[in-house]
Amino acid sequence: MSVQFDFSDYVVLVTGAGGALGSATVEAFLDAGATVCAADVIGPDDEGYPLDPDQDRLRTYQADFTDEAAVQAAVEDIVAEHGRLDTLVTVAGTWQGGDPVEETSTETFDLLADVNVRTAFLAAKHVLPHLQTTGGSIVTVSSTSSLQGGSGDGLYRASKAAVRLLTESIAAENEGTVRANTVMPDVIDTPANREMMPDADHDVWVDPADIADVIRFLCSEVASPITGGAIPLDHSG
Template sequence: MAGRVIAITGAFGVLGAAVARAAAAQGCWLALIDYAQDAPAGLPSGPDVLVLGGVDLTDANQAGAALDSVADRFGRIDALLNIAGGFTWQTLQDGSIDQWPAMYRLNVLTAANASRAAVPHLKRSAAGRIINVGSAAALKASLGMGAYAAAKAGVHSLTQALAEELKADDVTVNAVLPSIIDTPANRADMPDADFAAWVAPDDLAAVILFLASEAATAVTGALVPVTGRV
C-alpha cells in the first residue's frame, strides 16, 4: 500500500479517522475529505496528507472539485473510500418522512457523486479501487431502521452496478456491511449493550484497506459482512 493515493470521504468521523490512521501507517498518501470544516485532532498530517474540509458531497460540483484537487496534488487517485454517510432511527408512523430523502442524500448520493468524480482518475491507476460502506441492517431491517436500511440498500445496488460498469477498466468496486460499529455515539445511545460484540473501527478499517489493496484484485461487486459478534 505504500505510496498509493487514497481519498477518504467522511474522514473526520470515527471510522474515517480510523481508516486514515491505518492507511497512513501503511505508507499511503491521503486525501481526507469531510463536510465538517475543521479536522479533529489525531488525524494524520504532513506533506503526504491533503485535508479538504467543508465539502458537501451531495453537490456534484463540490465532489468533482474535491476529487480533482486530490489528483492535482498527488498526480493520481488509486482508491476512493466512501465512508461519508448518516444514520437515523425512527418508525415510519411516528417519524418524519423527510428523513427518507435525507438518508438517501447522505448515504447514496454522496457515494455516487464522489465515485463519479473519481472514476476518470481511477481508470488511470494501475489498480483502481472504490470501497463503499453499506450496512448489515439493509439485508434485514429491524424496527425503526426503514429509512436508513433503504438508503444503505441503495449503496449495495450502487456497488454492484458500478462494479459491472468498471470491471473492463480494472477498477474494482466493493462494499463492507458492518453491524453496529463501536463508537462513542453508539455507546451513549445503547449504554446497556455488550460493546465487545460490536465491530471495532480499527477492525473494520483493516477490511476496507484489504479491499483497497493489490491482494483484493480479484474481488469486485462483493458485499462483505463485517458484523463482529452481533
C-alpha cells in the same frame, strides 16, 4: 498475526474522514505508506476533529459531498495536487431511526438519502474516470441491516441497501478495470453509539480499526480477485 501492506505509491481519498470510522480508515492507509486525502464537511479547525492535519502524507479537504459542484472541485484539486487517484473509500454516512415508516418524516428520508447514498454516488461519479486510468478500487460502507427489513429504521436500511447495490453496479460496469466492494458492519463501536445505547452488549460491536483493516485489505493487490463483494463484519456470532 500482523499483516503488512505497502501503499506507498497510492493516492487514497477517504470521505467522512472526520468520523470514527473515517479517521480510523485514514490512519490505516497512512500506516501503510499511502498519501491520504481526508475529506469531510468538517475540517481540522472544527472542535473534535480526530485527525492531526500535520501528519506526513496527509492532506485534508473540507467539502460537502452532497453538493456535486463541491465534489467535482475537491476531486479536481486532489488530482491537480497529486497527479493521480488510486483508491476511493466512501465512509460518509449517518443513522436516523426510531419510528415506523408511516411516522417517519420526509426530512429524515432526505437526510438518509443525501448523506448515505448521494455522497457515495457523487464521489464515485467524479473519481471513477481517474480510477479507470489507474486501475484503481472503490470501497463503500453499507450495513448488515441492509440485508433485511426491520422495525423502526426502515429508511436507514433502505439507504444502505442502495449503497450496496450501487457498489455492485459499479463493479459490473467496470469489470476488469476498477474493482468495487462494500463492507457491511453491524453496530460500530463508537462513542456516539455507546452514548445512544449504553445498555447494549458492546463486546459484539465492531471496532472501527478492524473495519479499516478490512477496507485496506480490499484495496490492496492481495485482494485483486475480489470485486462486487459485500463483506459482512459482525462479532455477534
